[in-house]
Amino acid sequence: MDFSPLPIDDVPQSVERRRAVRRVALGVAFACTDLPALAAAGEAEGERIARTFVAFCDTLVPADALTPAASALGVPKAILGDIAGQPLAERLLAAGCAWLDGECKGDFAAAAEPVRHAALERMQAMPWESPAGRFFVVMRNTVMADYYVQPMSWRGLALDRPPQPLGFFDAVR
Numbered sequence: 001m002d003f004s005p006l007p008i009d010d011v012p013q014s015v016e017r018r019r020a021v022r023r024v025a026l027g028v029a030f031a032c033t034d035l036p037a038l039a040a041a042g043e044a045e046g047e048r049i050a051r052t053f054v055a056f057c058d059t060l061v062p063a064d065a066l067t068p069a070a071s072a073l074g075v076p077k078a079i080l081g082d083i084a085g086q087p088l089a090e091r092l093l094a095a096g097c098a099w100l101d102g103e104c105k106g107d108f109a110a111a112a113e114p115v116r117h118a119a120l121e122r123m124q125a126m127p128w129e130s131p132a133g134r135f136f137v138v139m140r141n142t143v144m145a146d147y148y149v150q151p152m153s154w155r156g157l158a159l160d161r162p163p164q165p166l167g168f169f170d171a172v173r
Helices: 012-031 036-041 046-060 075-083 087-103 113-124 131-148 151-157
Strands: none
Touching: 046 075, 046 087, 046 113, 046 131, 075 087, 075 131, 087 113, 087 131, 113 131, 131 151
């Protein structure tokens, strides 16, 4: 079995279609957001947000003996690229990352793994109406979808096809 990613020439249309669907889904989730707390989040430094978001993704999907971490497959970079320029999405990202940093004494990315896991458990328990709760649900779903669409992630699943019942037809030869 060859688990190498498909050549770029084989999938540009399907990758663009998946990215467009993801943008629409993220846009709908953020358009339904009317949270005053998001406005209070203010602008945060882009590097800190990116660093915290990469740590969030890698805490959700860490590397193991068979599969790479989310960041190794470019998941955080793709998501950050997709939400760039969407004000509500950027504010929700800033609010979620600020919450994570606050739970870990100012630096989620530098916190020990058990501390990061505990912070994510608290965040997961928050109500959907809170910025942190909405951030967790939306971003967890997006991270998982972006991660498991990639053939490199299937090694740990003992599958040679996408994990969905019908799969992603455009990602399989």
